[in-house]
Amino acid sequence: MVDQYVQPPEVSSAPPSADGEELEDPLLSCLARVADWHGVEFSPEVVLAGLPVDGSGRLTVRIFEKAAHAAGFKIQVVRRKLRKLARPILPAILLLKDDNVGVLLPGRAGDIEFEAMDGSGRVFAGNARALRKAYSGYAILLRRHDDFTSVAGAAGEIDHAAQRRRWFWSTLWRFRADYLRLLPASFLVNLFAFALPFFTMLVYNRVVPNSAEETLWVLATGVGAIFAFEYIMRLMRGYVLKESGREMDRVLASDLFLQILSLEMRVRPPSSGMLAGRAKSYEVLRDFFVSASILALADVPFAILMTAATFFLGGQVIGWLMVASISLTIFFQLLIQPALRRSVVDGSESGLERQTLVSETVNGMETVKASNAEGALLAKFERAVTESSRKEVRAHWYSLLGDSTTKAIINVTSIAIIVASVYQIQKGEMSLGGMIACVMLGSRIMTPLAMAAGLMTRLQQALHALGGLNTMMALPRETAEERMFIQKRSFRPTYEFHHVSLAYPGQSVPSLADLTLSISQGERVALLGRMGSGKSTLLRLMTKIYEPTSGEITLDGISMPQYHPAVVREHVGYLPQNAAIFCGTLKDNITLGARGITDEQVMDVVQMVGLASFVVRNSAGIHAQVGEQGSLLSGGQRQALSLARVLVRRPKMLLLDEPTASLDLQAEQQFMNCLSNYLAGDATRTLVVATHKSSLLKIATRIIILHEGRIHHDGPAEGAIEHLQQKSRPQHPLAAQPQVHASRV
Structure with missing residues (x-):
């Protein structure tokens, strides 16, 4: 039905309208x-x-x-x-x-x-x-x-997981046409390798004995033309490989990063450094399969053609001698592969642990310095380096053993060809030119094998990296292909929890246990409770970052698994306790993931969260750089920026986890006023906030107190303060705070 895939002209956006406003996509x-x-x-x-x-x-x-x-x-x-x-x-x-x-x-x-x-x-x-x-x-x-x-x-x-596990080979198959184009070029390059041995043989056998200088120049001109054409073919082969490799790299890297972004939180590795290291191992895979080194493996099959030529030039003895040398080389490489594979796997895993330690140390540099932990971490790093180096040296040893043995076989083969050729010449079965040609052909046959032997370590590293990446690609996605979502773009922010429990991976004690509650549209709910009582977990369930291990959650009367996560998060604004700040500008971070946000909207939300003074003082305004993880901002400014990221979308529902924890009194009061105005602007907007500050209780109409993952109190906000004061006994979830202070509950 269709011709083939082609490269069309790029279309990215519509032209501006007459009034300067952008048109829809x-x-x-x-x-x-x-x-x-x-x-x-x-x-x-x-x-x-x-x-x-x-x-x-x-x-x-x-x-x-x-x-x-x-x-x-x-x-x-x-x-x-x-x-x-x-x-x-x-x-x-x-x-x-x-x-x-x-x-x-x-x-x-x-x-x-x-x-x-x-x-x-x-x-x-x-x-x-x-x-x-x-x-x-x-x-x-x-x-x-x-x-x-x-x-x-x-x-x-x-089996979509199995399909994702074949992500690399299926992509490689898509680009098979580009790689198949390399075969004719490789065939010609290896065919031209016969030119020099035959040229040498003709010179020794025909030109020198007869002093045929004209024949010499004709032969030299022809061989020179062949070598010039070979040079062009090698460049073209390398160019095709690089271009197809570049496009394949873009597809593979994009698929891998999308898999990381789409992972279900329950299956995410506990260490972010380990996950980043696993993703970084893709570079080993890419460097092997996309680089020109793989062309050495492509030249190996042509050794069969050259071996047949040695039978023609040197007879049975020389031919079978080459067959024996090739067989011995292949046998030895196969013999050391199991040990090489084990050493490469051990070295790669040790290197991954070392990289994880470095990543965690860099991310927690302030904590390291504040704790005077440089010495302890340095000792831990030295132990990791020692163990990693020991295992990597073992892998290099096996690689060196294979490479050196292959080169030794090549040298012995050359000597054996010369010795056998001398006896053949004495019998009159071979000429001197034929001997030189066989020596040159033997070297040309064994060279790809030697290069392939040198690539065995890299091949094992690439295969090990591919195995780890395949395991990661098979992990379940929250938007997996086998899931069917309801195509509903809008909903009322009304939640129903029916006997919901959630236990995080690796934890035996559930964070929420048999929780049953309902949150209606337009409510202003405050979540209170001691550390670890389940407040943050409840908010994560509501924004579909996690799914319950048991029980059911409904949103607007429809079970939550039927909603696509993007639909829920488009209308539910969630602010976690430790929201990430990315390297870039203030505007980039505020509009992160949002579409169609204007500078005017950014300025409005900046004013709302109390960042206006920072924008006014900075000459770059909203385009000011914030640094890696917001390093150029104070703690309060980072919290305000995270709030702005949520509010700029103007969501129907706000889920705030300690939103004013890092704000000073003035910024907190400004935020409270703006938040009150935001909620008052639409009575259908819903707020659920987890907090310990009494200032946020002023806008709450309902207070829920959690204790050990269960609801300890649920009622109107009017009598909540009195209830907390009366129940400030040791077994109370807020026993550490027996009375209500001016700023904390």
Whole structure:
């Protein structure tokens, strides 16, 4: 049905309108129109979740395939004339010459209609000439997943984890055409290797005895031309490998990073440094399969052709001598591979532990200095380095053993060929030129084997890295392909918890145990409780960061697992206790993950959270750099920035975990006033805040006290203070705070 994949012109955004305002995403609008034609529910939040959109937040042709996949379609980008886009394959998305796009639809009575998505409202229905003039020649064909998976779905469950585990080989298979193009070049390069031995043999056998100088120059010119062509072929082979490797690297690295971002929190490795180290091992895999060193392995099969040439030039004795040398080399390499593999695995794991220690130390540098822990950590690092070096030296030893033995076999083979050739010459079965040619061919045959032997350590490292990455790719995603989500873009922030329990991985004591409660739209709820009582866990469940180990949570009357996480988080603003600040500008961090946020909206929320003075004093304003992890900001400014990130979206529901913990009294009072105004602006907005500060209780209409993962008190806020004072006994969850102070509960 489709020609082939092609590289279309890039389309990323629509042009500005007359009043200077940006128009909606054209490709996203086209996808929505196609989904509507097919009768498929369309949710922009779901489609754009996890996509690497550019600064404008708009789709590009490069990432459109992932967006279409999320919407339930498979695509192919083709270069095809307009008249060849038949009705059975419509609707299709056309790329126009003016960087705009549109949807080609099958119209009524056999007509074809085109709807432009550039905001102009142009419709080329019945005006095929104008459409042909605007058409760039590239089209995107779409088909529903149902057309491809109905048979597989009827046959049984699809193992998506196993498919993700084959992420590397499936991507390599996609680029098979690029690698297959290397075969003719490799064949010619190895075929040209015969030129020098045959040239030498002819010179010794024909030119020198006959003093045929003219023949010498003819032969030299021909061989020189062959070598020049070989030089060009080697450059072209390397260029093709680099270009295809660059594109494959982009696809593989993107898939790997998306997997990390999509991991369910319950299966995430406990150490972030370990996870980062595992992801970094991808570089070992990339350097082996994408670099030019893999061409040495591609040259190994051509040794068979050259061995056949030695039978022709040197006879049975020389030929079988080469076969024995090749067999001995391969046998020895296979013999040391198990030990080499074990040493590489041990060394890689030790190196990963060392890298994890360095990462954790750098991230906690202030704590290290404040605790005077430099010496203790240095001793721990030295032990890790010693153990890692010991295991890595073992791997290098096996690699050195294989490489040195292979080179020794090559040298012995050369000597054996010369000795055997002398006897062949004395018998009159070989000429002097033939002996030299066989020596040169033997060296040319064994050189790829020697290079391959040197690559064995890197190959084992790459395979070990691939095994670890495959394990990580098989971990469950929160947006896994096998999950079917309800296509609902809006909901009332009404939660129902029915006997909900949650135990974090590796912990036997649940953080929440048999919790049952309801939170209605428009409520202002304050969560109180001692450290570890389950307040933060409750907020994480509400924003679908974690899922309960037992029980059920409903949102607007629908079970939470039916909602796509992106839909929930688009309308629920969650502020964790330790929100991350990323390297970049103040605006970048405030608008992180949000689309269509203007500078005016950023300034409004900056004023709201008390960052206006920082913006005014800084000459860069909202474009001021905040440093890695917000190192250029104070603790209060980092907290205010995190608050701004939540409030700029103007969510229906706010989930705040200790939102004013790092704010001074003035900033706290300003935040309270702004928060009150924000909630008063819409009575349907819901607030759930976990806090110890009494100032936040002023805006609460309901207080829930948690103790050891269970509800200890749930009631109106009016009598909550008296209840806390009366129940300030040792067994009370807030026993450490027997009375209400001016700033803390």
